Amino acid sequence: MKFKKFTALVLMFSMIFSMGTAVFAEEPYPSYILNTSDYDTYSKPIPAPYTTLTVIDFNSKEAGKLSNPEDMFIDDEGKIYVADTGNNRIVVYDSDYSFLFEISSTGLYSEGDLSALKEPKGVYVNPDDGAIIVADSGNSRIVEFTKYGNLRYSYPKPEDELLAADFSYQPIKVTKDTRGFMYVANNGDSNGIMQLSSNGEFISYYGTNKVNLSFWESLSRMLWSREDRLGTVVTLPYTFTNIYSSDDGYMYATTTTETPPQVRKINIGGSDVIYAAYDFRDMSINGYSQYNQVFCDVTVDKYNNMLIVDRMFGRIYEYDERGNNLFAFSTRGTGYGQLSYPISIETDNRGRVYVLNRSSGNITVYEPTEFANLVHEANSLYTAGRYEESMVLWEQVLERSNYYTLALINMGDILMREASLINTETANTSGGSGTEAENPRADLTEAELYDMAIDYFYEAENTEHASEAFEEIRSIFLRNHFTTIVIVVVVLLLVWVAWTSIKRARRRKYGPPKERHNAWTVITGFFKRVGGVMRHPIDGFEGIRYENQGSYLDMFFIMLLYGLMTVAGRYAVSFIYRGGTPLSVIRPVSVFFYSLIPWIVVCVVNYGVTTIMYGEGRFRDVIIGGAYCHGPLMFLILPVSLLTHVLTNNEASIYSILEMLIYLWTVLLVYFCMKGVHGFHPVKAFVVFILTALGVAAVALLFFIVYGLAVQMFDFIAQFVKELIYLA
Amino acid sequence: MLKKKDKNQDVNKDIPAYENTKRAKVAKVVKIVVPIVLVLVLAFIIFEVATSDGHKVVFKKDGLESSRQLAATDTSKGINGQMLQDQGMTLVAENDFLKLSFSNKENLFIIEDKINGEVFRSYPEPIYEQGLEEGGASDVAAYDLSTETGQFITSPVFVGYTKSGMDGGFVLGVNQMPHVKTVYFIENGIRLHYEMKELELEFSVEITIEDNELVYRVPVNGIIERETYEWEEEDRRPLLMSISVLPYLGAHRSTQKGYFVVPDGSGALTYFDVPRITNYNEYSKHVYGTDQTFDTSENPSYNDQIVSIGAYGIVENMDGDGENNINVSANSMMTSFIVEGDADADLKISNPGIRSLPFYAIYFQYNYRNFYKLQISNSGTQYDMVVKDMQIGDVEQRIRIDTSENETYSYVNVAKIVQNKLIDQWNARYGESVSLGSANADVPVMNVKMFMGAENISGGVLNQLTVMTDYEDVQNIYNELSEMGAPEIRISLLGWQNDGYFWNSTTKLKPDSSYGSKGDFKDLLKWAKDKGIELSLDNNLLIVYGEPKNGATLRNSIVKSANTFYVNYWRRSTSGMFLADGEYYIMSPDYFEQELLEDAIERLTDYGASNVDLQQLGNMVYSDYNEEHPLHRIQSINRYVQWLRSYGEKFDKLAVYNGNAYAVPFVDTIVDMPVGTSSQIVLDDDIPFMQLVYHGIVNYYSLPVNSQPYEEFYTLKSIEYGSLMSYEITEQETSELFYTYYDSLYRSEYNNLKEEIVERYNITNEAVKPFASLEMTDHYRVDDDYDVFCTEYSDGTKVYVCYETGNVSVTDSTNGRTISFDGNGYQILQKGGE
Structure with missing residues (x-):
């Protein structure tokens, strides 16, 4: 057996990650980054950060078709739990998307069957013991099952003196924090997220939204008495539509408002951490549309990046811990990889993003591309303080996408940091850990580093960082040339004094100069x-x-x-x-x-x-x-x-x-x-x-x-x- | 003032009294007559406007073939050639290959392959209770003719209509509507004549057999619509919208094995046994792409490829074996090809669940008219109106039937039949003799698009153009790439015209001085010619960026919709919305032909251009309802063909984008040819269908690799699909483009790409270029378990491409060879290798 010519040329890929196989030449949605420049609020194109891995169509699964599912949860093993609201059940699939089991009952809760679910709208799985906690919305309770789907506890409507007599309880989402407290988003409850003890007793409200008043509403409040305002529409705080408890103890939540704060990141004390004043509207869309975005769910990936999904335009946005937009992608539609009616978003430990579509009852699964992996890696290294390694990856990001302004800003910041460490012992390692690569800019001066940094900020059109870099450049210049500047100023003053003295003396001696008429005069x-x-x-x-x-x-x-x-x-x-x-x-x-x-x-x-x-x-x-x-x-x-x-x-x-x-x-x-x-x-x-x-x-x-x-x-x-x- | 008055008085004193009286009379008459005249003129204008046919659009008839008369009735059969109503299955035609039978009562056609006895029905046979396996369910009830489902399934023809010229646009099976059907025997088949009572419409469909082909014909002369009554507005009468013939021929249930071959993008397969979501609309696409005059959309679509060839295939395995992948072992195949009516055909795919039917069905719908939106006021409701004129002439569709007990069929066989059909069609329709092997064996290895510049969105001190690459850069880049080992490069200059890429195409064609002087431009072209470099000038012909100029006006040069509005060309923002900030229009093809074509060609030749890339002609067909020069789609295509001939006479090489079938016989090259299919949920796998048809006939380059999200994947895909690769580069940093309208690139700077370009050049030179002029004879998945594919060329060379990331060893059953990969890559096995 012999080949006349047998060529074996394996394509070597420069990127550090291998690609998936199920990819289209072109994704059926836009991929971009929200512009971070001060001048422009629109978007810039980037390579697709996620590719459509598959669309899990439950028609083919043993459990059959989903009916208006409202929520989804993915545990550490990659198992998928879906609140199949229309079918009154919880369906569980393994990480290969095969049906495992369902939690459902033919009985009725009102007739004493505690395992009977009615319109479950939220599902959460406790990472410690695998307990499946369900917001059994139609039965006005939280119910907990073992990881095998057997009934464990039922937490009926909580009672507390803080809760009004006509308090309406319709839990739509549920989650738990690391301390064992349960948090419940109650439908239409403007008081905030309900915090319950591990045995279902009400503790307090948490992270209450503020009332968003318009200018005229504020004016009327100022000018009118309470009696005068009787009969007018009462403005209540917005309610929560979804909640997510991250491993590091923060509560992420989406609200019903279409204006800030649409999404919140709340600390243990109930205060906003970083997203409070952030307007999540995508102006590159809103600039052309009369519709506002509706963010219906939020999740956090293994890098602590936040992903939110917008129901109106079917967009997914990813933000890092510092609030920088990393990617925006996907769109509404019925094509392979498009979102028909997104209602819930989750990620797994493989970095995949899952979006549950309510109307079509399927899950669209996205897998990060090389580009997204590169950005994730670069950003996490940067956040971890491993700047030099991060710098190398950011350069690769820029090579792949000339518009990626976050890379420019971060690279500029790294250079600023290096410059500030000049003449210190850590100059050669950029202040990072000892595992970092040697700094190729070690020979550069402080001023040169700041000059390089400001160039990055100029390119990123970021004035805030550019100003900081310029301040340093200016102070270095003043420091280095102070004597020269003083001398020049003094000399100029002396020249001016001498010149005016001479002029005055000449005028005294010869009288005022003759009037001349020429072009100069x-x-x-x-x-x-x-x-x-x-x-x-x-x-x-x-x-x-x-x-x-x-x-x-x-x-x-x-x-x-x-x-x-x-x-x-x-x-x-x-x-x-x-x-x-x-x-x-x-x-x-x-x-x-x-x-x-x-x-x-x-x-x-x-x-x-x-x-x-x-x-x-x-x-x-x-x-x-x-x-x-x-x-x-x-x-x-x-x-x-x-x-x-x-x-x-x-x-x-x-x-x-x-x-x-x-x-x-x-x-x-x-x-x-x-x-x-x-x-x-x-x-x-x-x-x-x-x-x-x-x-x-x-x-x-x-x-x-x-x-x-x-x-x-x-x-x-x-x-x-x-x-x-x-x-x- | 006082002085003036006195002066006048003085003058009057000199005039005799009778003169003053005369003047007064004249003044009085003038005072009366002038207002009356003005009022009459105004009334006349209003009357003219109100009664004149301001938007009367009179189409020419060229391209709308209507010469075919109804076939003569065969009086030797039936009574006066007419079939009896109560007969069962009647054999209506027979030849050496096929038998065609028809049941008038059941509206059922049965085509029998005489060689193998394989039977095809015009709608699937019901599942009867007898012989059902345990757990199976009968669906006989669905065929009950008293139900809508039964009426629908058994309808040999679907008819789209409107009853009042504006409402509905319903598509129903003929059996769902009151009608009188008369069946006539004609030579080799029958003619169904339908008299639709409510629609006041008559039409005839002829179904015959010729050799191993089933032929549908819808003669336009057989379509009779009611005339407008005197008291009735012309466009308020019932109107025919569309006709589909035997739509359920070849329909399959999801339990059956096989697939549809869909020429969407490069090509796709729709498997029957893939469970899928059922609550989506059926797949529907115009052949040769959407018509922007009618197909308005609020949001842009993504990865929505064009159906470039009017054909489809059905490959099935009657035994029910096989897996749902491209290697389905099939023993029967139907290949459908449009001979006439392709410009206004929609390819439709219904999957189970649509209309509550359990079938997959694929068919063409021929659109005789289109709907357009009419909005009376800004805030008013939009009305769906129907155009008056029929836009399509005779329709002919041929379905070739192949069956075999021994051989197996696949999409490759479908592609080969389509290839032969296309060659015949080009010859018959255009007199163009095209043959396999006519592609250039010495084609440049890679197409490097050099983007020269575009206007800023706003601003600029003296010149608003952002220069990304100038003439000198072009030469420098070529020289450097050549030195680095990539000399056989095709250069395509984008945006070289005055004002850059978004130049106003109604102005005179000339190079922009920002890139260098006119002399420099000529020198560049001469340099390319002297060095034997294929340097092609990219030409936007029909999109008008900005207001029409140079004697062109909106009225005389821009495409209008049937609702009198000018058709805008919408640019897509990076975040996926249409942008309304640019005044972009689509030019009337007739205007271009009359006013600009000759001058454009002359100028290009004066500059010394040898090669041109022509935008729009291979990827964009539209109707024009501009009163001054209206055109239907088929007429636009005919114009394109004439232009391609004109360009072909003057230039060495022509290229078009995408590669719609009508343009192929006239061009040497296709650029931006797709190597993937649309992201439609009904399309399961992409295949190189277009490549199987075109390879060896014409050279083609894929889309620029550097604008693809997965470059390595795209590189392998290009190798698999026999596609030469492209790059789109700029000398300047890509980010310079952000404040221009050309902001979709994110990676184009030459300095960052040059090494990669050379690397991929070498790959293409080895794995694609040697086979550029050869016929692509086969394509298959080497192993069901792995993403390893083989493309075979007419010289016996096999190119294996592996998309697996890990080590893979697969055995090619066609030659028994075991091929091993260390991950993504390719291998070439030349003819003679064992």
């Missing part, structure tokens, strides 16, 4: 006139009106320069101060023309107001004077923007104050312009100023109304014509 003259009005607005504006000191040419150049400076200012603001906005999205032409609109509107309105207020200014004076008001903006907007390059987020107030002063100066000039150009008394000028402001507001309002009506009118005409055409 024309330019300086222009700036002197603008500067003069800025410094002496009363005289300046009166001069424009009564001494014809202003000109259309000046006006043109002031507004041109102002527009250009505005555009330049937009480009000149540092990355940190423009909120990560990429320069490529700035529209210079629009910025230029938009910057002129206030001037035009204010001038027109002011001329209208002063015409009926007997102002003496002509329209010419108003627009020229108005242009001169832009002096501070023209001169200072660019320098202040440039100043941001030496400021960090911590000094934002300096930038704000400077900006405010410029605008205040401009507003004052507007006031003096109105006074000087129209020859008003200061009080009357103030009145005119206010009326002008009101007029501008009215014009804006009118514009929006007219615009809105015009759109409606055009739409009406268009529809009318279409209807005519159609009828024709």
Whole structure:
């Protein structure tokens, strides 16, 4: 037996994990990461983090079809427990998805059969003894079975003085913590999660949601008395839809609200840990949709990452312990791997993700891909403080997905950490454990490391981390060049003093310099006139009106320069101060023309107001004077923007104050312009100023109304014509 | 003002009194006449608008074949050729291969294979109580003709209709509706003539046998719809929507062994004995892809592949042996192929549970009309309306029947029959002589798409284009890859046009200056030609990014839906939603042909282009209800064919995307050809059906490997499917693309990919390229227990691909060889190897 040519070329895979076999060339759902940049709230594409391993179709199983199942639990052995609500039973499958047994009874609980279930909506398995605890919703109780499905305990409706007489008990989900306390999500109970003792006695409510009041509701509460508010709808806290107790003692819960906090991570004391203020809405979806997401279940994987599932769009989101979004994937649909009506999510110790679909009664099983494994590994190493090893994996993540901003941020943070350890004994090991690889950046200086870090943050469009890195870079620079800076400043001061002294001496000796007329003096003259009005607005504006000191040419150049400076200012603001906005999205032409609109509107309105207020200014004076008001903006907007390059987020107030002063100066000039150009008394000028402001507001309002009506009118005409055409 | 008034008074003083009187009279007349004229003009406009046929769409008739008359009645049989009503099974036709019998009473067709005696029924035989195994259940009751189920199953024809031109769109079996059926003998078969009483509709279906084929024909001349009454609006009458013939022929129960062969994407199998969820809609797809003019969807679909060939197969094992995998041992096979009517056919698959029936069924539905949505106001309800014109001519579908006691059949045999049918069809329809082996043996090993640039979503100081790769980069990349050992590369330039990838296709075709000067562009093309590099310019022909320009307007250049609205082309966001922020439209094919085609070709030749990749022509067919140049789907296809011919005359090599069957005879290359099937729940396994049909006829490249989630898997899949590989690369970092509309790539930077490209180039060069011009003769799973597959070529070479992660040894029963793998990989066994 001989091969003429026998080639055996085994593909070597660079990744550390092998792939599964049941994969499609393309997954039938989007895979992305929610953008972490400050500028953009949308998503970025990533390679599929999970692939559809299988869809467990219970039609083929011994136990038969599921009917509206509501909950699922997977134990440490990978056994799957499903609350088959419509069939009044709990069904158990092994880790290969083969039927093991079911818990059901033909009897009725009301007739004394304690093992009879009615619409069980929640199931939990105690890891210690394998006891199956069921939220027997229809029978208003919690019931516990042995791991073989034999009845052990029945915990009826708890009684306690804290519970009202008309207390309605319909447990929908149940879980247990490591201390043995049971936690029950009670249907429609806005008091919180019920905490029960191990023998079913009520202890307290836990993790109660806050009332989410709208602005108007808050206002009415402030203004109206309790009697006044009688008869109005009472706003209650949102209730819980699902609960999950993690091994590290936290309670994860989903709520009925569509606004924050949709998902909570609650500590033992009932307080939110990390997800409290997080808005879990996916704006890349919500931006285009009128529907909000409905998060119906939460679970935690072996890396302590949180996975939540959204029923509305069939999306699964994974977050790490620090609240970073790792992945978003899947979609609603009936295709292989799509979610028809997700109701429950679980993971097993193989990293697989299981989603129970209520309407189709099946479980979609996802398996992590190489990419997800890589991210999980990199992130867990990072969390464990093994930074250098994590760095290597993050680099691989970036190679696989150039958009993975979390990798950029974490790599930047690692470099920052390394930089902070420079000149210490641990510099070469990045401060991690002794098992870490040698640091290839050991030869880099502190400043170089921070420079590298800030580059990562720039790429990730993350201003917060970029600001921290810049602060360090700036302090290193100041530390290294302090003497030089002082010398330069002193020298410059001396030069300035010497220059002014010489000028003064020459003036004393030879008198004022002769007036010359050339291009230079024309330019300086222009700036002197603008500067003069800025410094002496009363005289300046009166001069424009009564001494014809202003000109259309000046006006043109002031507004041109102002527009250009505005555009330049937009480009000149540092990355940190423009909120990560990429320069490529700035529209210079629009910025230029938009910057002129206030001037035009204010001038027109002011001329209208002063015409009926007997102002003496002509329209010419108003627009020229108005242009001169832009002096501070023209001169200072660019320098202040440039100043941001030496400021960090911590000094934002300096930038704000400077900006405010410029605008205040401009507003004052507007006031003096109105006074000087129209020859008003200061009080009357103030009145005119206010009326002008009101007029501008009215014009804006009118514009929006007219615009809105015009759109409606055009739409009406268009529809009318279409209807005519159609009828024709 | 006072002065002016005085002046006028002075003037008037000079005019005589009678003049003043005359002027006053004229003024008075003017004052009366002008308003009257204005009112009349306005009334006329309103009247014109209200009474004119503003959206009267008049289609041409080319492509809508209606020449076929009803077959002549055979008067030698029956009474005047008409079948008696109360007869049992009647033999209506017979030849050397088949016998066709029909029971008028039971509406049952029986086709008997004369060689083996195998019998096929037009609907499955009921399970009778007699002979039932213990525990089995009879389903005779389901065939009760007094029930809807019974009427449905036994209907030889399904009819889609609307009673009022807007409601319903119901599809029912003919037996579910009052009708008069007349059965005529015709040569080699019978004609069923249906007179649908309520629908006021008549049509005829001819069912004959020719050699070993069962043939359905629906002559369009046999379809008679009621005329519009005088008092009735034209489109409010009952209208025929669709016809399906013998839909339950070849239907199977889930207890039977076998599968359907579905040409979805690369191809798929639907096994009969796989239990599946029953509460989903039936599989339904247009042949040649969705029609964006009608098929509106709120959410984009994912991994939704195209049915590129109008065919399907049914492979069954009458003995009931075999496993539910692609190696089902089958002894009978039906191969269905559309000869006419493919452009408006839907491929349908029903699985057990749908309509409460226990069958798997596969059939084509021929759509004579479509529904469209009409929304009268912004907040109003949308109405389903039906277009007036029929969009389809004669229909002919042929079902070849093969049975054997000794041989076994598989999807490979189905593919080979379809291959022959396609070659015949290309010859008959287009006069194109295509043969096996016409693919280029010296094809470039890999297609490297170089993405050049796209416009920013907003912004930019002077130029809004984000340049990802320029002309110099193209040469540098090629040279470097060549030096690294990958010289035989096909380069495809994406986004080279003015404004980049999303260029406005109504403007003049020219290269963007951001990548280099026009001279540089020409130099690049010349450089490629001189070095013998196949450099192809990617061309978007029909999607208009932005408002139409250059004399093109929405009115004259953009596809309209039947509801008068312009058809938008929706871009998909990275998070899976349609984006409404881009003004994207679809161009009227006629407009392109009349205004742009010639200029585009001329410019490309002027630049010195030798090869072009043509978007849309191989993967996107649509209707156009623009009044100025309406087209049905088949007419669009005919336009495409003409364009492909025009391009073919001027350029060395043409490529299209995906590879719809009508385009194949005109192109040298297919790019982005699928190597997988859709994620439909009814499709169980993917197979290289399309590849079995096309391999050796045309060269093809798979989708870029670097945009696939599982690159290693995709590499092996490409090898298994005989597909040359592709990459899509940029010189700049991929993240530069984020603020452009081309934000779907996540890994494209050349520097990160070059070594990988060379590695996969070498793999393709060894495992795919040598067989590029050969026919793919077989494909099978080597061992039922392992994911190891074999693809065999006409020279006897076998390529084994293993998807198992661990060590695997399998024995190929076809040659007794044992092949061992250390995990994922491939092996090549050339002809002569034992």
